[in-house]
Amino acid sequence: MPPSVLSSASPFAPLAPPANALLQAIFASSDDAIVSITLDGIITSWNPAAERLFGYPPDEIVGGSLLKLIPLELHHEQHRILERLRRGERIEHFESRRQRKDGALLFVALTISPVIDETTGEIIGASEMARDVTHDRLMRNARAWLAAIVDSSDDAIISKDLNGIVTSWNRAAERIFGYKADEIVGRSVLALIPPELHSDEPIILSRLRVGDRIEHFETVRVRKNGERIAVSLTVSPIRDVSGSIVGASKVVRDISVQRDAEVIRRRLAAIVDSSDDAIISKDLSGVIQSWNKAAEQMFGYTADEVIGKSVTLLMPPEQAKEEPMILARLARGERIHHHETIRRRKNGELIDVSLTISAIRDETGRVVGASKIARDVTQQKRDERERILLLRKEKEARARLDFSLSALELGDWTWDAATDRMTISDRTADIYGLPHGVDRRRETLRELIHPDDRAAAQAAAEHSIQSGTDYDIEYRINHPTGERWVVVKGRPQFGPGGEIVGMMGVVQDITERKSVEIELRESRAKLQSHAAVLEQHVAERTAKLRETIGELEAFSYSISHDMRTPLRAMHGYADRLLRIYGSKLDDEAQHHLQRISANANRLDLLVRDVLAYSRVAKADIQLAPIDLNPFLAELLPTIPELQREGVTLNVHGPLPTVIGHQAYLSQIFSNLIGNAVKFSAENRPAHVNIRASQDTGHATITVSDNGIGIAPEHFNRIFEIFGRVYADKKYEGTGIGLSIVKKAVQRMGGQISVTSTVGEGSCFSFTLRTA
Ligand code: ADP
Numbered sequence: 001m002p003p004s005v006l007s008s009a010s011p012f013a014p015l016a017p018p019a020n021a022l023l024q025a026i027f028a029s030s031d032d033a034i035v036s037i038t039l040d041g042i043i044t045s046w047n048p049a050a051e052r053l054f055g056y057p058p059d060e061i062v063g064g065s066l067l068k069l070i071p072l073e074l075h076h077e078q079h080r081i082l083e084r085l086r087r088g089e090r091i092e093h094f095e096s097r098r099q100r101k102d103g104a105l106l107f108v109a110l111t112i113s114p115v116i117d118e119t120t121g122e123i124i125g126a127s128e129m130a131r132d133v134t135h136d137r138l139m140r141n142a143r144a145w146l147a148a149i150v151d152s153s154d155d156a157i158i159s160k161d162l163n164g165i166v167t168s169w170n171r172a173a174e175r176i177f178g179y180k181a182d183e184i185v186g187r188s189v190l191a192l193i194p195p196e197l198h199s200d201e202p203i204i205l206s207r208l209r210v211g212d213r214i215e216h217f218e219t220v221r222v223r224k225n226g227e228r229i230a231v232s233l234t235v236s237p238i239r240d241v242s243g244s245i246v247g248a249s250k251v252v253r254d255i256s257v258q259r260d261a262e263v264i265r266r267r268l269a270a271i272v273d274s275s276d277d278a279i280i281s282k283d284l285s286g287v288i289q290s291w292n293k294a295a296e297q298m299f300g301y302t303a304d305e306v307i308g309k310s311v312t313l314l315m316p317p318e319q320a321k322e323e324p325m326i327l328a329r330l331a332r333g334e335r336i337h338h339h340e341t342i343r344r345r346k347n348g349e350l351i352d353v354s355l356t357i358s359a360i361r362d363e364t365g366r367v368v369g370a371s372k373i374a375r376d377v378t379q380q381k382r383d384e385r386e387r388i389l390l391l392r393k394e395k396e397a398r399a400r401l402d403f404s405l406s407a408l409e410l411g412d413w414t415w416d417a418a419t420d421r422m423t424i425s426d427r428t429a430d431i432y433g434l435p436h437g438v439d440r441r442r443e444t445l446r447e448l449i450h451p452d453d454r455a456a457a458q459a460a461a462e463h464s465i466q467s468g469t470d471y472d473i474e475y476r477i478n479h480p481t482g483e484r485w486v487v488v489k490g491r492p493q494f495g496p497g498g499e500i501v502g503m504m505g506v507v508q509d510i511t512e513r514k515s516v517e518i519e520l521r522e523s524r525a526k527l528q529s530h531a532a533v534l535e536q537h538v539a540e541r542t543a544k545l546r547e548t549i550g551e552l553e554a555f556s557y558s559i560s561h562d563m564r565t566p567l568r569a570m571h572g573y574a575d576r577l578l579r580i581y582g583s584k585l586d587d588e589a590q591h592h593l594q595r596i597s598a599n600a601n602r603l604d605l606l607v608r609d610v611l612a613y614s615r616v617a618k619a620d621i622q623l624a625p626i627d628l629n630p631f632l633a634e635l636l637p638t639i640p641e642l643q644r645e646g647v648t649l650n651v652h653g654p655l656p657t658v659i660g661h662q663a664y665l666s667q668i669f670s671n672l673i674g675n676a677v678k679f680s681a682e683n684r685p686a687h688v689n690i691r692a693s694q695d696t697g698h699a700t701i702t703v704s705d706n707g708i709g710i711a712p713e714h715f716n717r718i719f720e721i722f723g724r725v726y727a728d729k730k731y732e733g734t735g736i737g738l739s740i741v742k743k744a745v746q747r748m749g750g751q752i753s754v755t756s757t758v759g760e761g762s763c764f765s766f767t768l769r770t771a
Helices: 021-029 048-054 072-086 134-152 171-177 200-209 256-274 293-299 322-331 378-407 426-432 442-446 451-467 511-584 587-618 628-638 662-678 737-747
Strands: 033-038 043-046 091-099 105-116 123-132 156-161 166-169 214-222 228-239 245-254 278-283 288-291 336-344 350-361 367-376 410-416 421-424 471-479 482-494 500-509 624-627 648-651 657-660 687-695 698-704 752-757 761-769
Touching (some): 033 048, 048 123, 200 228, 228 256, 350 378, 451 471, 451 500, 587 662, 657 761, 662 698, 662 761, 737 752
Antiparallel strands (some): 156 166, 156 245, 278 288, 410 421, 471 482
16 A cells, blocks of 8 residues: 555644544554654554554553654664654655564564645644565565575576476586576576486476476486586476466586595595505594404404504503604694504504504594504514615625635626626736726627637636536636736526526636746656656666676675585594594694584584575565465474474464465574574473464464573564674574574565563564465
């Protein structure tokens, strides 16, 4: 209803109702509150609508100030209005706020007109018509809000009519699809649907027509640039005031990112699960929140056993103090990289781990926890320690090797078959007269070898490679300072398939040794030629000597032999003189004749023995096996000494068969038995024993007696020619007997010795080979 001008002659109009009945009716039945006021703002009339609107009955308000209806903060407004009214101005559609009796605030639209006294033409008051616009106002606000929401939504919000024509298009739709509102409004939504999905649209539209709402329908749409995007649609029908469906609103959410995020989340979860590293998350108080499979394996706890417990569970007591430090660093937003520490397994075992810890933040960026990647580095640590140990050992070995090489003045070298490079040590370079630190081909080194030795050196190396054996060769090299000698030893190196991969070896300068060797060889050659000359001389002299000796022997033999005939004649004639003419001679003449006979006899014995010795010494003999048993049985009866009275001889048989010579053996036994009887003790009868003992290949034969014995100082002398203990006449003899025995034993390859005790007896032992 348009506000109307209500004129009133009286300031107390309601008490005096207007004369005009029509106006009266309007006043009473108006939907708008109609209030009259004085120019001071005092209420003078109050219609029923005013009572409904503001809650005051007329008797409570008429005569009171209009300010009662106006919120305090708007009182100034009222003053300005009254001023304008006084100037005769009319105020139309002025929106303001009013307060009801119950305190509620109302939005009102006011139309205020001055009331003019018809007679005086003076402004005497005003009528104020107020309409409640609270609902309109709220609706308007709501629409504005809605528009703002639609505009600021991250989802595309699109409306379309039932023919599928786009009717509205928000900012997010622009962003998601790339069309500006004016490019798409009025066009078919098919522009947004990929051709292969066009058939979906009629189905959606038919569902909408029956009032269905389609929620979170995941499908694909096309952007203006043709790109496809994954979207989630929620489509709701739009109804008009009458409730009939006139279109649809569509909320389109771009879920490509979300879908990517989901894929990433799943992928991450799979990675976490399949990771070999333990991945653990905890909150800021150190309480474990998640626990992957590798963590179960590494620490021995299942997820159920540890989630909700403190991470200190995994720390050995001495490491637990780390945790507050770690938490403090995380709270500061630091990331901890490869922190190496020790953790404890469920079974108490300690393990070396490397931790990488990152803060977990919520969407506002606040640190709320930490994720921890733990890698078991126990083995790695062990390997590391072993590697260091190995390196140290290697270094030591290298140092030892270097020392040995330098002490032995050896240079070392390696040859790599693949590259044909020789790597040579500084000493090797020095030996060859090359600069240090330069690797070279095998061929270039070979060229340094003396041309005469080159082929042999190469052959030795090739043979070594072929046979897999070490090589060791000496050759000359052309050193810048002149020719030098080196010895090179090498060992081939083979790969797993038996292929040659290289060689290594040592080299030594042997020039000095070589020159000494050469000198030595020359000296030896000289010496040998001297020796040969000398030997020649010796041989010549020996031959001469033999000749002379032979001559002398023959001479002495013939002298000795020839001496016996006149000696025997002298002896014979002396004996005949004594026998035939003895009685005619005086005693002195007889005595002289006896002396001649005895001395001739003695000289004959001497000559006989000398002859015997020289026979034994010189004769060429043939040795043969001789059984001593029959031999002695035959010999013993011919030994004159054994025929003497009181003499006994015992042979302790059986005796061995020896390798010997009949005549020599006769000489030996005759002499030893003769002496045993000759040197018997005066006070007891002579008793002689012959014994034999046998060893492998040898026999020792002893002839012992119980005679006068021999003092040890004479043991050697008695075996010499003319060596005797007693020079007197008590014991006849020439002193040659034992010399003959010794010589005979020696010539049969044996040895003789004596043991004796003076006054008790002697024992002569000699050895012979047995058959
Ligand atoms: P001869 O018997 O002619 O003196 P031998 O050469 O046979 O010469 O002996 C040298 C010396 O050895 C003897 O003179 C004697 O003094 C001593 N002799 C040898 N055989 C015995 C023995 N069986 N008992 C003691 N003395 C002995």
